Amino acid sequence: MSESRFQRITPDVKLGADVKIYDFVNLYGCEIGDGSQIGPFVEIQRGVVIGKHVKIQSHSFIPTGVTIEDEVFVGHGVMFVNDKYPQSVLGPDEPPTVFQQTHVGRGASIGSNATVLGGVTIGAGALIGAGSVVTRDVPAGAIAAGNPARVSRQRAAAR
Numbered sequence: 001m002s003e004s005r006f007q008r009i010t011p012d013v014k015l016g017a018d019v020k021i022y023d024f025v026n027l028y029g030c031e032i033g034d035g036s037q038i039g040p041f042v043e044i045q046r047g048v049v050i051g052k053h054v055k056i057q058s059h060s061f062i063p064t065g066v067t068i069e070d071e072v073f074v075g076h077g078v079m080f081v082n083d084k085y086p087q088s089v090l091g092p093d094e095p096p097t098v099f100q101q102t103h104v105g106r107g108a109s110i111g112s113n114a115t116v117l118g119g120v121t122i123g124a125g126a127l128i129g130a131g132s133v134v135t136r137d138v139p140a141g142a143i144a145a146g147n148p149a150r151v152s153r154q155r156a157a158a159r
Contacts, residue, residue: 016052030062033070057112065099065118072104075112075130082118105140114149125155 006023013027016034021027025038029046032038036050039058044050048062051070056062058076065082068074082099090097100118104110108122111130116122121137128134129145138144142151 012046022058039076051106063099066102066104068104069106069108069124071107073109074104075110075114077113078110079115080118081115084118111145127155 007021008026010028012029014031016032018035019032020037022038022040024041026043030044030048030050032050033052033054035052036054038056041059042056044062045064047064049067051068051072053070054068054072056074060074060078062080063082066080080102083097084100102116102118103121105122105124107125110128111132113130114128114132114134116134120134122128122134123138123140123142125141126138127143128138128149132145132149133147135148138151141155143153143155144151
């Protein structure tokens, strides 16, 4: 795919075959698997790994520390958080920021405007409702929604 004037893709980004990247996208040192689609106004930061056939809708933010397995759907405006105690400026005696690791399992779906806090795992085939705030792990095949997101039931058949 050719780079347009509306994209920032650093040279250390690893793109698989047939990846579609729309305009107004920022990609920094991440890895994106074959056949994935990155919508407009998405930022993916250094060290993020995106699997194959992943669809990331517009206005989503994926920071360092996030791994997304194959066939995951990330809705519009989904925000991942990777810092438990964010600060604007660290003092000279402050320890460096340690980014939390977040994992999204194969075939999971995350609804629009959900927020996923750092350090959680969303299991394979899980479904996160739109607008939810995921503060703890969601088991494979579970349906979770709300603020904080709570499991309401299991899907009929996990993917």
